[in-house]
Structure formats: C-alpha cells, structure tokens
Amino acid sequence: MTYHGECACGAVSATIEAExxxxxxxxxxxxxxxxxxxxxHNAIFPASAVTLSGQLASHGHQAASGNTLTxxxxxxxxxxxxxxxxxRLQFRTFRLGFLDAGHGLKPSAAIWTDSAPDWAVIDPALEHFAGQPPAPAIPQD
Ligand SMILES: [Zn+2]
Ligand SMILES: [Zn+2]
Structure with missing residues (x-):
C-alpha cells in the first residue's frame, strides 16, 4: 500500500510506501x-519508507522522558x-490529517488518556494507555 499526503497549501507532500x-x-x-x-491522530511509519518533497520547518523540545521530540x-x-x-529515529509519526482522504487508517489505541480533558469522549473500543505505551516493534528491514 502506498500512502500520499500534502499540506493545506500544497507546498509539502509525502509518499509513504509501507503500512x-x-x-x-x-x-x-x-x-x-x-x-x-x-x-x-498519528500513523507511525518506518522512516525508510517515506519520501518527502517541499520545505519543512521544525521545532524540537525535550520531553519529560529526556528524549527530544521534533x-x-x-x-x-x-x-x-x-x-x-x-x-526512535527509525520512525516518522505522521498526522493522519496530512494523508489524503480515503487512506482507510484509523486508531487502534488511545494514549495519554490521563491527560485528556474531562469532556473528552474516547472510544472504549480502543486500547487505552494512561501514559506512554511501550515502543512499537522495530520493522525487520
Ligand atoms: Zn503548506
Ligand atoms: Zn501526544
């Protein structure tokens, strides 16, 4: 499966050739x-499967874990x-909203639920994690 996405103005696009x-x-x-x-809402892809085009800006900060999130x-x-x-630089965490409509992906888990506002409605069918879940397995390639 190949996924494609672009920003609202079209200057940045990406093609992702992996699940x-x-x-x-x-x-x-x-x-x-x-x-x-x-x-x-985030889909975590192997970095090696991602081809980007266009100029990106970034902002990094140190998370509570001590890791830098960019x-x-x-x-x-x-x-x-x-x-x-x-x-986990082997992964790229893409925002689902960046991907073209019809991608068919949906969340299987909700994380950091303890930080959600009290009005949040979180689907009970999702796997719930109060905080950070274990890291996803590293793909074999
Ligand atoms: Zn843009
Ligand atoms: Zn978060």
Whole structure:
C-alpha cells in the first residue's frame, strides 16, 4: 500500500510506501496544544519508507522522558506533517490529517488518556494507555 499526503497549501507532500506499525490517538498536553484542544491522530511509519518533497520547518523540545521530540510542519500554511523522537529515529509519526482522504487508517489505541480533558469522549473500543505505551516493534528491514 502506498500512502500520499500534502499540506493545506500544497507546498509539502509525502509518499509513504509501507503500512504503519501502529495508528493511535494521543491526548498528551503537547498534542492538545498542536491540535487545537483535542487529541492528535498519528500513523507511525518506518522512516525508510517515506519520501518527502517541499520545505519543512521544525521545532524540537525535550520531553519529560529526556528524549527530544521534533515536530515538522509546513512553514507557509502551518499544517502539522510528522514528528520524530530522538529515541526512535527509525520512525516518522505522521498526522493522519496530512494523508489524503480515503487512506482507510484509523486508531487502534488511545494514549495519554490521563491527560485528556474531562469532556473528552474516547472510544472504549480502543486500547487505552494512561501514559506512554511501550515502543512499537522495530520493522525487520
Ligand atoms: Zn503548506
Ligand atoms: Zn501526544
């Protein structure tokens, strides 16, 4: 399966030639900030499967874990594209909203649920993690 996505202004696009290792929604306070108040929805792909085009801007900060989280976005329209963790540089965490409609991906887990606002409605069918879940398995290639 090949996934494609682009930002709101079209300056940044990506082609991803792999299935995600996991798809989850994240309710951490950082994600609430960049999403505008709710969860982010993320598909984690092997970095080796990603081809990007266009100029990205980024912002990194040190998370509570001590790892550096870097968020990449379009400097023109501000669309979030993906994020990386210094602890897992073999992955790119793409925002589901960046991918073209019809991608068919959906979250299987909700993480950092303890940080969700009390009005949040979290699907009980998802696997719930109060905080950070274990890292996804490293793909064999
Ligand atoms: Zn853009
Ligand atoms: Zn988060």
């Amino acid at each position: 995600p290792v996991t798809v989850r929604q994240c309710w951490c306070s950082d994600c609430q900030r960049i999403s505008g108040g709710g969860a982010t 968020k990449y976005f379009c400097p023109t329209c501000g669309t979030p594209v993906f994020a990386t963790s210094s602890a």
